[in-house]
Amino acid sequence: MATRLRAAGAGRSCTVIGGSGFLGQHMVEQLLAKGYSVNVFDIHKRFESDQVTFFLGDLCDKEALLPALRGVAVVFHCASPAPASDNRELFYRVNFTGTKAVIEACREAGVQKLVLTSSASVVFEGTDIKNGSEDLPYAQKPIDYYTETKILQEKEVLSANDPDNNFFTTAIRPHGIFGPRDPQLVPILVQAARSGKMKFIIGDGKNLVDFTYVENVVHGHILAAEKLHKGSALCGKAFHITNDEPIPFWTFMSRILTGLDYDPPKYHIPYWLAYYLALLLSLLLALLRPLVTIKATFTPMRVALAGTFHYYSCERAKRAMGYSPVVSLDEAIARTVQSYPGLRRARA
Ligand SMILES: NC(=O)C1=CN([C@@H]2O[C@H](COP(=O)(O)OP(=O)(O)OC[C@H]3O[C@@H](n4cnc5c(N)ncnc54)[C@H](OP(=O)(O)O)[C@@H]3O)[C@@H](O)[C@H]2O)C=CC1
């Protein structure tokens, strides 16, 4: 590994924590393409590459992290339990306690830059956000445990910024990441369509939201790593990274569905009715949990995301790091639909 690090140049050596995941794999691919030497630290190894050094372990274990961080200049921390897991203990352990372990390991290993994948949802409380800036306060009442722990995670990383000791941190807040190999958005949407649950538009269908193509998210992270240094505007700050093309939520869903030959939703259900039905269902499933575990398609969080405005300004990222999306929304939707032949509706 030391040879690879030297070959890439000390400044272009990195470790992607969570590198086996959806965003992580795209991150690894683009970093390699840019000539970085790349380590992956993840609890699972989900792909083979002779260009990558894999370190398997739990990011909550600092001793397991250290070998993966020694000699690297930049750490990208994009690991998190899946939002749908809804496991409060797991979220706290990984996103809060685990992130503190990541920070300690970075400091001990002499890593200079830590780029966290946070989430624009850290300011979302289930009510409209239109062109929200990073100055919005953290959600006082996060809708779910995932969001609650992403807030704690971001606060830990940004407050760890320590330029006097050559340790620089920043957080990237993407929103609604989609693209090839996404496990959370398109597969769940198609599953809902296949089970006949996608006949209704929640609300009036005019709520604009941000969906961000995965390659734009990666581009934002790499830009941040390259612009993060002593005295830069990135130190200890968070930055929204989106496609900068807010789109009605149900227009986006319909374009993915029709692109895969499914019928788009066409009837309307009032937002308040959908939200309270989802809340009632979540309470019922919580009561039944000791007996049976049932995953709801329409959780309160998902209904809130489906029925409210939530799009964010990227102006701060444009100014501080010269960010602009590298793949347009139209092209991104086309590539995404094209990448899921197995999810296309089988024609009789
Ligand atoms: N998807 C989206 O729309 C958005 C995602 N984000 C953030 O982007 C990041 C990446 O998300 P995404 O790629 O979708 O998520 P994935 O679940 O696809 O990837 C996360 C990776 O981290 C791994 N991981 C989880 N827990 C640990 C642990 N304790 N130790 C080591 N590795 C671990 C996961 O393994 P395993 O699969 O076994 O859990 C997985 O490989 C996350 O931080 C998420 O919060 C932010 C905004 C939007």
Ligand SMILES: CC(C)CCC[C@@H](C)[C@H]1CC[C@H]2C3=C(CC[C@]12C)[C@@]1(C)CCC(=O)C[C@@H]1CC3
């Ligand atoms: C069943 C339908 C009402 C919705 C189907 C699509 C949803 C599964 C997705 C639409 C918006 C997505 C989203 C996320 C996960 C998947 C969706 C709810 C996140 C919660 C993932 C993690 C984040 O940090 C924020 C994302 C917001 C958008």
